[in-house]
Amino acid sequence: MNNKEKMIELDGAIGEGGGQILRSALTLSMITGQAFRINNIRANRPKPGLMRQHLVAVQAAAQICNAEIGDAGIGAQLLEFVPQKIKGGDYQFAIGSAGSCTLVLQTVLPALLFADKESNIRISGGTHNPMAPPVQFLQRAYGKVLEKMGASIDIQLKRFGFYPAGGGEVLAQIQPCSQLRQISLMERGERESAFAESFIAGVAANVAKRELECVGNGMGWDESQLLVRGLPAEQGPGNVLLLTLEYQHVTEVFCAFGEKMLRAEAVAKNAIQQARHYLASGAAVGEYLADQLMLPMALAGGGKFTTSQISEHAKTNAAVIKKFLPVDISFAENGSCHTCTISNQ
Incomplete structure (x- = not known):
């Protein structure tokens, strides 16, 4: 592959050692154009390596930015990802199991905000399983914050897909957004x-x-x-x-x-x-939303929020983000909650 000497090196065993390391790396690689190599993918999970939903996330990201991915397959613990330019358009991805549609969507959605035209995505698989956020979380919680930041997205749940059968379907329409706005979420409001x-x-x-x-x-x-x-x-x-x-x-x-x-x-x-x-x-956002806010806020160049809990997941995600973007991400205890501050270096 080209540009191997410029690749960002990632260890999939750091922190909580799960799939979030890979997903955040894919998102940020697509947006920044920086290639990466990741070893020990999902090293801390009972079944290490790429599961079906992770492989589909890799394939979806590769299709959207015409990336080279080498011999990625089920169970692979090493991946090299060399992106090209992000292309908007119509995409369809099938996980073929109860693997999470929402995690695949969260991988590609931020990148498609930086595409050249509107994108329409159809993903089939699991929409509601215990190891991933439900579609309603993306629609109501994550989507609301992105809209505050200037994004225009529409997520529709066409069919529920429960574990273990899957068979669900999610549609997403994403408009290009040249620059996300910085926001501060310190209070919930009324x-x-x-x-x-x-x-x-x-x-x-x-x-x-x-x-x-x-x-x-x-x-x-x-x-x-x-x-x-x-x-x-x-x-x-x-x-x-x-x-x-x-x-x-x-x-x-x-x-x-x-x-x-x-x-x-x-x-x-x-x-x-x-x-x-x-x-x-008393925090503005809960543990899981906090984990997902850092990446778009880092892309916006800064942001701040209070959260009920800083998970190991969030700390691991922050470490990956800082590999791709020139940002500082700091956590501080603030009484009964925590404050996360993202700022440009």
Whole structure:
């Protein structure tokens, strides 16, 4: 491959050692034009190397910027990625399993903001599984922040895809954005709405009712805030409980999944605990949104936010971002929450 001597070298075993290292590297490589080599891909996972969803993310990124990727395949722990210019247009990617559509979309979406024209992406696979953010998180939480930064995106969930069957479908329309705006998310602002949704497909209706009853009791919400969302049985079996908190400046989405041998009350308790932790912190954004905000803020040249928790995932992501962009990313404790500051060097 060309430009090997200029490649950014990454160790996939650093920090939490998961797929986020690869995904952030792909995004930033596409945008900056810098080639990279990554060893020890997902070294800290039970099944190291590229899984199906990671390989599709690599292939999607390569197609969008006509990159050289060598012999990338399932289980590979080494990847070299040499990008060319980002091309907008119509793209279709099939994961072929319950592998996450949202993680593939999060890999290519920021890059397509820097494309030469509008892009339309169709991704099929898993839309709701415990190891990835649900589509509603991208629509309501991540998407709201990107729009504040000047991006114009539209994400549509066409069909749910639960683990292990998959079969879901997500569409995204992305307009070019020459420069993202710097923003500061230090406070949530006034609460505008709060509601819970229990989505069920091929699962008894009383599961949703029990989950929502627990949420009502645990959060002090009334019936108008507790919504059963029945889905066609062929999209299941599956169950996901979503708690959405909409504020003036930010929206947060917390989720918990129904599983075999797991009581509906336990699912509800999981979601309630996440929401309560966020509420008690007083922070603007929760742990998972914090992880995803650093990259677009770094692309904007700076930004600042308060968060309920700085995860190992976030620290690892910050280390990767700093390999590609001339930014400083600092974390500071601020009473019951933390402050993350991104600034140009």
